[in-house]
Amino acid sequence: METYYAHPTAIVDEGARVGEGTRVWHFSHVSAGAEIGERCSLGQNVYVAPNVSIGRGVKIQNNVSVYEGVVLEDYVFCGPSMVFTNVRTPRSAFPRNTSADYRPTVVKRGASIGANATVVCGVTIGESAFVAAGAVVNRDVPAYAMVAGVPARRLGWVCECGLTLAFRDRKAVCAECGRKYERNQETVSKTEEG
Template sequence: MSDFFSHSTAIVETEQIGSGTRIWAYAHVMKEVQIGSNCNIGDHSFIESGVVVGNNVTIKNGNMLFEGLVLEDGVFVGPHVFFTNDLHPRSPRLPQAKMRYKSHDWLYKTLVKRGASLGAGAVILADTTIGEYALVGAGCVVSHDVPAYALVVGNPARQIGWVCECGITLKEDGQTGVCPSCSRRYHIKDQKISPL
């Protein structure tokens, strides 16, 4: 174990936690979770075995992170975000479903790429990828992949624009997007975006 802080009411079963990480009240981190350095895990969050959390990740209060989820470096997870990992869920204790759950064939992975942000109360369905620096609006239900730098809102999630690496919505002028906050510029063409 490295140098990290864990609140006295947190349950931390994993030994794979990077230095400078802080785990707050009533959080539960199961065995075989990997958490990088300089992360913040909010109160009442649950992280199941098999989850991978990169460096500099913020997980706000009340989150549920289930097996198969990978959060890359710099991801922000707002309060009460839910991730699923099974597209056809049944109780593994149901006699008719026991055979299906003997292997991990039911498990679908979800990837949230570097710098992406997920707004409060978002629901991220299994087998999706959230692109780098994408911004998922509060209350969104994401059932398909989200492109890098995309701004998505609603249920189901739909793209309404692009965001800068700093998180601000880009002002678009033809094939150029400009951040009104930090002045970064991007090339936008055919639903693809790249920094200039």
């Protein structure tokens, strides 16, 4: 018995593992070998390639392809029409389409990627980081960083809940949820729950 919902136009290949409570919407395709956690939402026209790992509570909006080599940890948000790549030097005349050619991309727990952003393969987006709409991420993004632009540059820091943090003497408290953070050079760590 299936414990997830797939719209009648969606295709979930035999051999795909889809968690309880997950919803796969119109015209989406989940390939054999893909693993999707519980309570996820895959919007219209989402493609999940073989061997992709998607954690619990992930939301993938319309028109997103999650290619082989991409790992989405728990509670990641992928905005509409954002793009993952998986080959650094693609060429039509010189196909690089085997698992050995793919550069791994990891999006850590709670990170958000805005609409129409592009994530170049081989990077890690840190825990609870925030990638602005339209950004092009071509290098690692630290945990809790807010990045924007082409190429993406850090503009500031964000709380786990998504609000901007204001640091004083290397410390910050989220104005909305009360979580506490500490900054050391170019890294931020959470020191206390709100």
